[in-house]
Amino acid sequence: MELFSDKPGDEGLKGRERCLAMLAVMTTTSMAVFDGSMVNIALPQIARSLAISSSDAVLISNSYLLSTAMFLAIFAAFVKQVGFRVQFTMGLSVFTLASLGCALSTSLPMLVGMRLLQGVGAAAVLSIAPAILRSIFPNRLLGRILGVNALLIATITAIAPVFGGTLISILSWQWLFVINVPFGLTALLLTQRAMPRKQTNERESFDVLGGVLSAVMLGAFIMTANSFSHAGEGGISTDTLFTALLYAVVSVVAGVLFFRRQKRVAKPLLPLVIFSSTRFSLAALTSLASFVSQGIIFIALPFLFQNVYGYSAFASALLFTPWPVGIILAAPQAGKFADRYSAALVSTIGLCIFMLGIALLALLPANASIWDIGFRSLLCGIGFGCFQSPNNRELLSNVSRENSGYASGVLAIMRTFGQCLGGAFVGVILAQYALSSHGESAHLQMEAQGVRVSLWVAVTATMLAIILSFTRLKALNKSFKEV
Structure with a gap:
């Protein structure tokens, strides 16, 4: 493969070491991103197993995203003190051990505590993964490997619910965490074998x-x-x-x-000069609002599918399948359109399609068929696929090259924090509707209403994202008027 070929003057690692280091980064990134999404499909099952409410179960997902969001910026700066290998090894070790702790948890406080530790480990590795790839690959391959990394994250985020649902349909929910242990140990061996050491002996001040x-x-x-x-x-x-x-x-x-x-x-820790670009700031806020919507949907729908419609975890996972299919269909075309036309315009159109899909999910009838649900999920995936990559392009292209690392950090924080905030909204809504129910039948009815209210909150958040995204188009007003 060209990614691992060697040419005279290449920076970074040699081909074989480059391959091993890339495998360590990709394996760890896959584990960390998977854990941010695939656990959602198991929340109803975990709630029944631990005898807790649906709103309390949301904390299992939210605690991981919360600690990841809290520590991303810190670890992005802290790596200058210890270097790539030390921080990556520490983060991966914490994540792997905490995964084992999650599998052995027998109560909500213990599980939430382990998830918090998982998030700290994930933040340590996710914050520096793109920088590691940049250090081990030559400049001639930099764009290609960063594109592969971005595609990996987007694909994993989309297919995680399907994978999680398939796994727990065969095994118990504890295996969602056990599976991280062998992969984590493998990544640790690869890290010790090929991960680059600190590039310099000079330590920069850490805020x-x-x-x-x-x-x-x-x-x-x-x-x-x-x-x-x-x-x-x-x-x-x-x-x-x-x-x-x-x-x-x-x-x-x-x-x-x-x-x-x-x-x-x-x-x-975060140079505020990057926010002097209005287009950068609006792209960041648009990303935040859109991921609030995604966070709401990915947590609310498993409760709707399993607790209200009565589908199994495996069937619920299949109902998520149209979402990644929509992203796969739309994202490549959206990227091409963003190169030819305004990235802000393409992403705004994508948000409009996304909002339509969410609204249709909120309007699902009580006897909705699998095909009906699948079509609406597909529409959401197409809309989000049209939005995400053009918006990321808009964000990263409106900062100077020397600040691109900080821009990537902002993008990761907006994604993680938005999903976490969306999960918090679902927890609050489900808790309030649960207070109004008496008896199992009434409880399911009120939970169904709570899920639908959550979806309408997602519609509202997406509408806010559309407004923010549309504001970026003011710079194109003259062009539109001429047309």
Whole structure:
């Protein structure tokens, strides 16, 4: 393969070492991204196994995404202190051991704690994966390998629910985590064999305080929403409101202090200059709103399919299949159109199709057929496939080359934090509807209503993304008027 061929003057590693290092990165990336999505399909089964409510089960998914989002920016900067091999090995080890801990968990607090540790390990490796690929591949192959990595993440995110549903239909939910152990050990061996060491002996200053403030800001913001999922029988109590308000204040204060510090510190954790580009900022916000929608859908639909429609976990997984098919059909064409026309325009059209698909899912009748559900999921996949790659192109192309690493970090944070926030919304909504139910029949009916309300919230979030995306088109107004 050309990716592993050697030519005179090539930077990075030699062909064989390059292949081994790439396999370590790709295997670990696959594990980390899989765990962010495939567990969602098992949430109803895990809830029954641990005898917990649906809203509490959402914490199993959200805790992983939350800790990943909180630590992405920190590890992206911390790698300059220890180097690729040390951080990658530490992150992969934590992730693998925490996966085993998840499989052995017998209670919700233990499982959530292990998921938090998993997220820390995932953040350590995901934050530097593109940078490692850049260091081990020569410049002549850089675009190709980064494209392969982006395709891998998009494909895994889409097929994870299908894989997870297939696995738990054969084995128990614990195997969703056990399967990480052999892959993690293999990746560790490959890492020790071929991962490049630190490039320089000079240590750059690390903004420890900035890292703490960013983690507190993001974590407290999510906990503000999660507070409402623990309302008692009487609904939202004074204590719940006080707790939510406290988290909100902590998030705002930490956010203000973080952004002030980034303006003053010599080596900021996140250079604010990248947000001076309006198109970059709007692309980032559009990505955030769209992934809030995706986070809502990927968590809400398994409860609808399994608890309301009565499908098995395997059948529910098959119902997700049209989504990745839609992405595969649409994404390559969207990329070509984004090269020829406005990337912002292509992504906006994709968002409109995506919103239509979500609305149709929210309007599913009580006796919906598999084909009916599949068509609506396919429409969502086509819309998201049309949106994502052009929007990523818009985001990355509107920062300077020296800040491209930070832009990639922002993109990862928007994706992970958006999915986490979407999951928090589902947890809050399901908790509030569960309070209104008495008896199993009424509970299922109210849960169905809660899922549909969640889907309409996803429609609203997508509408916000459309507005943000459409704002980018103002620069093209003159062209449109001339036409």
